[in-house]
Amino acid sequence: MGSATRPPAGRRLTCTLGPMITGNCLCGSVAWQLDGTIDLINFCHCTMCRKIHGAPFGAFAHAHANEFRWLRGESSITRFESSPNVFRCFCPNCGSSVPVIEDDEVCVPAGSINGDPGVRPSIHIFVGSKAPWYEIADALPQHDGFPPPEEW
Ligand SMILES: [Zn+2]
Ligand SMILES: [Zn+2]
Numbered sequence: 175m176g177s178a179t180r181p182p183a184g185r186r187l188t189c190t191l192g193p194m195i196t197g198n199c200l201c202g203s204v205a206w207q208l209d210g211t212i213d214l215i216n217f218c219h220c221t222m223c224r225k226i227h228g229a230p231f232g233a234f235a236h237a238h239a240n241e242f243r244w245l246r247g248e249s250s251i252t253r254f255e256s257s258p259n260v261f262r263c264f265c266p267n268c269g270s271s272v273p274v275i276e277d278d279e280v281c282v283p284a285g286s287i288n289g290d291p292g293v294r295p296s297i298h299i300f301v302g303s304k305a306p307w308y309e310i311a312d313a314l315p316q317h318d319g320f321p322p323p324e325e326w
Pocket of ligand 2: 199200201202203204265266267268269270
């Protein structure tokens with residue numbers, strides 16, 4: 175499907191009570207809140223994530239869409255279809271990547287999170303497309319493309 179941001183449905187961690195997680199774009203026009211927990215944070219090295227983030231890789235936090243809500247700016251969000259039915263969303267004022275809702279999941283650019291969400295990145299994906307000038311320096315599992323479903 176070409177999306178490097180969305181893990182297959184399946185593995186879900188049980189939500190526990192915790193502080194709510196908030197985030198916003200650089201200019202503050204778009205803001206959101208998550209009332210549940212984050213399932214997983216991945217680093218994606220695919221070309222599209224590198225371009226959209228302007229960085230050596232994209233960092234995405236995955237959570238339940240029904241625990242996510244926009245605080246402001248939802249109607250201003252601009253969408254770009256990076257591959258069929260895969261949308262990259264950003265603030266039209268400052269250009270920041272903002273969360274994307276895909277069915278029952280929300281995919282949050284991890285850099286937009288305020289404070290510490292209490293979850294740490296757990297996996298590198300699409301390492302086969304990695305920027306040649308960047309060396310991965312941690313011990314997290316690496317996959318050339320999507321990982322097998324049990325690792326999400
Ligand atoms: Zn990607
Ligand atoms: Zn903005």
